[in-house]
Amino acid sequence: TAGITQAPTSQILAAGRSMTLRCTQDMRHNAMYWYRQDLGLGLRLIHYSNTAGTTGKGEVPDGYSVSRANTDDFPLTLASAVPSQTSVYFCASSEMLGSNIQYFGAGTRLSVL
Amino acid sequence: DQQVKQNSPSLSVQEGRISILNCDYTNSMFDYFLWYKKYPAEGPTFLISISSIKDKNEDGRFTVFLNKSAKHLSLHIVPSQPGDSAVYFCAASIQGGSEKLVFGKGTKLTVNP
Numbered sequence: 717t718a719g720i721t722q723a724p725t726s727q728i729l730a731a732g733r734s735m736t737l738r739c740t741q742d743m744r745h746n747a748m749y750w751y752r753q754d755l756g757l758g759l760r761l762i763h764y765s766n767t768a769g770t771t772g773k774g775e776v777p778d779g780y781s782v783s784r785a786n787t788d789d790f791p792l793t794l795a796s797a798v799p800s801q802t803s804v805y806f807c808a809s810s811e812m813l814g815s816n817i818q819y820f821g822a823g824t825r826l827s828v829l
Numbered sequence: 830d831q832q833v834k835q836n837s838p839s840l841s842v843q844e845g846r847i848s849i850l851n852c853d854y855t856n857s858m859f860d861y862f863l864w865y866k867k868y869p870a871e872g873p874t875f876l877i878s879i880s881s882i883k884d885k886n887e888d889g890r891f892t893v894f895l896n897k898s899a900k901h902l903s904l905h906i907v908p909s910q911p912g913d914s915a916v917y918f919c920a921a922s923i924q925g926g927s928e929k930l931v932f933g934k935g936t937k938l939t940v941n942p
Contacts, residue, residue: 720872749929756838758934759873759918774929806872816861816922818930820872 718742720821722807728827729797737792737824739807747813748790749774750782752803753823759806765790766813797828832856833921835933842940848906850936852919855900859921863930864893864904867916876917877904880924909940 723738741748750762751774761774765784779801781793790809794801804825808818834853842848852862860881865873879886879893879902886893892905906913919933 751932756934758835759932761929764929808872813929814922814924816863816878816924816930817875820865820874822870822872 719819720807720809722805722821722824724824725822726825726827728829729794731798731828732796735794735797735826737794737805737807737826739790739792739821740788741790741807741809741819742788743809743819744787745809745811745819746787747810748784749808749810749818750780750790750792751806751808752776753806754803762792762805764813797826799828802826802828831934832859833919833931833933835917835919835936837936838934839937839939842909842938844911844940844942845908848904848909848913848938848940850904850906850917850919850938852902852904852933853900854902854921856921856931857900858923859931861922861924862893862895862902863920863922864891865918865920865932867918867935873918906938909938911940911942914938914940 721740746767749764751759763782765771804823806823807821810818863878864876866876867873895902916935916937918935920930
């Protein structure tokens with residue numbers, strides 16, 4: 717079982733450019749999440765989705781947008797990247813929002829120059 | 830305001846000895862706690878959890894202890910193995926609601942052969 721698939725695995729992006737990080741799950745989980753991991757700051761929630769068609773803001777949503785057109789896909793878009801968005805991004809899912817065990821993808825390492 | 834705190838950024842232990850990773854929380858509403866393990870270039874994976882109705886949960890070499898009055902939990906690994914070397918994240922949530930997981934900043938464990 718693939719679980720959570722993220723693409724690309726890594727990317728170098730020029731500041732000001734846009735980019736979409738892709739996330740697909742095959743577990744039919746209702747809830748999905750995007751985190752960023754930065755040294756010394758741990759995992760911080762960017763956006764989440766309770767179910768297809770609904771999204772919500774996490775702890776650090778500025779500069780990011782998400783959509784949830786269907787159950788399986790939860791893309792994260794940076795409309796105009798800035799160097800402070802250099803980070804490792806993790807997508808996760810859980811059966812429901814509030815279901816405690818989340819399952820993570822392998823991450824996307826993004827460098828904004 | 831950091832609701833889940835892991836005050837030790839790193840820990841080094843000799844193979845065969847006990848590793849103790851600590852986590853403190855401030856929100857008394859939290860009633861479910863999890864530990865995640867993360868290897869480099871991989872996503873976090875669920876390790877063990879504990880509900881607030883218990884004070885101990887054991888799974889093989891891993892035991893989590895919860896002290897509700899002190900708002901403190903710890904993860905014990907006995908005996909420690911080099912393959913346990915990873916970053917360990919503590920997380921907390923409120924069961925049954927729509928609350929998301931709140932993660933600590935992580936502790937990097939190194940088990941020396």
